Amino acid sequence: MLYSEKVMDHFLHPRNVGTIEDADAIGEVGNAKCGDIMKMYLKIKEGTIEDVKFETFGCGSAIASSSMATEMIKGKPLTEALGLTNQAVTEALDGLPAHKLHCSVLAEQAIKAAVKDYYERKGITVDPEVFAALNEDAEAAHAHDPTADDKA
Amino acid sequence: MQIYADNAATTRPSRTALNAMLPLLEEGYGNPSSLYTIGQKAKEALEDARAQVAAAIGAQPGEITFTSGGSEADTQALFTGAALGARKGKKHIISTKFEHHAVLHALEALEKQGYAVTLLDVPENGIVTPEAVAAALRPDTALVSVMYANNEIGTVQPIADIGALCKAKGVLFHTDAVQAVGHLPIDVKAQNIDMLSMSGHKFHGPKGVGALYARRGILLQNVFYGGAQERGKRPGTENVPAIAGMAAALTEAVALLPAAAPKVAALRDRLIKGILAIPHSALNGDAQRRLPGNANFCFEGIEGESLLLLLDARGISASSGSACTSGSLDPSHVLLAIGRPHEVAHGSLRLTIGEDIGEKEIDYIVNAVTEVVAYLRGMSPVWRDLQEGKRSYVIQ
Structure with missing residues (x-):
């Protein structure tokens, strides 16, 4: 199989799908041209993520990465959510194929983009270095898989 | 329900193919180049297969060279056309932008060897016109290669017209007919085809075997070197069981074609009608001038790989052109x-x-695709933006 059981579980039964009407923060990353967009909605109370929902346009691993990432930050302080790395998302999914690693990068970026939105709305200034990951090109992680077959 | 709907990727080997192969694997394993009885029996099976394959496309047995499949046949045809042209100082090749990679990548290799390649644009309906080919012809054009039917969108090209044009202009004409052989009637002489590639597993034969038809008088260029098999042009001990399986499958496919093609085309049309009822969906390629079994769609707001995985979960095997699957x-x-x-x-x-498959399976597919597309759109931020007018629909 292309994907681990964990990935298939989160793809077939994604957690926290949807939107939050009165979200305190929204982060969107990716672009349709490259085939994946992730959007995260956060409800924040006293610096803690009370609720999180996502919408994703993308492949199976993009949906699974979004689902897993929301589970990993739900109920956590913002500072902890900011520390979530794409490696941690990948590990929690029992791995992703090499050419799908960018999906976990997008998940990390979507969370950071949402938290950034929250700080901006609240007028809180933070070290821009915290959001450095947002400047990385997730699509650059879209490594071409030399073993992939051309279309029959 | 389990429905295999990826016959352009490969097909299930037919019972006829298996029956032709098994005795050659179990008892008829002799080397066709050996002079004793089981060797000569294998040789007979090989030549019988050659005659069958030739008859299926209106060729002579001596014009058929067995290969490992479509990619090898395409490569050999293109390098042959290029080499023959170069002898006359002609180093220009015309092909199209939507060929299979077996053709496109072979052409890239020829470009590196100093050939000039023109890849024709493909109109929205997926059908290249003879006029477009004619307009690209140059005095130094050695070869034209246009696929018979496209492997993704299934559109059928005006092969006879392009063949007639090439013949009139004295230019060699090759067609990658991997998707067409066994699915459409083909007559290489009537259609003025100089070289044609086919692959056994696309018409219920085994994998790893194909054939190149080259009109008598065309001296094939070797792709690799070895013994005297296939007149020395495709050396290596012949894969007799696979060759016999391919020939049996093809003979059967051609015999069944007049009855099967209209039946499959009617199912295809039912499928197309059902799926186009999904809002903001579109058929890719001409609705009628396409392979009997091919339907290809685009849907706004969703990504193909997740669609395939969810269809697989419902027992449907299909394919997509999304980056994630390519x-x-x-x-x-x-x-x-x-x-x-x-x-x-x-x-x-x-x-x-x-x-x-029949109408029941078609209706199951339509229902599954409709539900899965709606489900994925329900979680797609792109679909939300489209619905809220923040992004414009490409497909109305």
Whole structure:
């Protein structure tokens, strides 16, 4: 199989799908041209993520990465959510194929983009270095898989 | 329900093919180059297969060279056409932007060897015109290579017209007919085809075997070197069981074709009608001038790989041209060639059906695709933006 059981579980039964009407923060990353967009909605109370929902346009691993990432930050302080790395998302999914690693990068970026939105709305200034990951090109992680077959 | 709807990728070997192969694997294992009885029996099986394959496309047995499949046949045809042209100082080749990679990558290799290659644009309906080929011809054009039917969108090209044009202009004409052989009637003489590639597993034969038809008088260029098999032009001990299986499958496919093609085309049309009822969906390629079993769609707001995985969970095997299934950054070069933007090319679905299914299965597919597309749109931020007018629909 292309994907681990964990990935298939989160793809077939994604957690926290949807939107939050009165979200305190929204982060969107990716672009349709490259085939994946992730959007995260956060409800924040006293610096803690009370609720999180996502919408994703993308492949199976993009949906699974979004689902897993929301589970990993739900109920956590913002500072902890900011520390979530794409490696941690990948590990929690029992791995992703090499050419799908960018999906976990997008998940990390979507969370950071949402938290950034929250700080901006609240007028809180933070070290821009915290959001450095947002400047990385997730699509650059879209490594071409030399073993992939051309279309029959 | 289990439905195999990816017959353009490969087909289930027919009982006829297996029956032709098994005795050659179990008892008839002799080397066709050996002079004793089981060797000569294998040789007979080989030549019998050659006669069958030739008859299926209106060729002579001596014009058939067995290969390992479509990619090898394409490579050999293109390098042959290039070498023959170069002898006369002609080093220009015409092909199209939506060929299979077996052709496109062989042409890239020829470009590096100093050949000039013109790749024709493909109109939105997926059909290259003879006029477009004529307009690209140059005094130094050695070879024209246009696929018979496209492997993704199934559109059938005006092969006889292009063949007649090439004959009139004295230019060699090759067609990659991997998707067409066994699915459409072919007569290489009437259609003025100089070289034609086919692959056994696309018409219920085994994998790893194909054939190159080259009109008598065309001296093939070797792809690799060895003994005297296939007149020395394709050396190596022949894969007799696979060759016999391919020949048996092809003979059967051609015999069944007059009855099977209209039946499959009617199912295809039912499938197309059902799926186009989904809002903001579109058929890729001409609605009628396409392979009997091919339907290819784009859907706004969703991505193809997740669509395939969810269809697989419902027992349907299908294919997509999204980047995530192609293993590269870009979606299908075929969909881009016919003018589909990246956004919707990622949301494509190819269903290629065979004669083993009926209306009940078609309706099951339509229902499953309709539900899965709606489900994925329900979680897609792109679909939300489209619905809220923040993004424009490509497909109305």
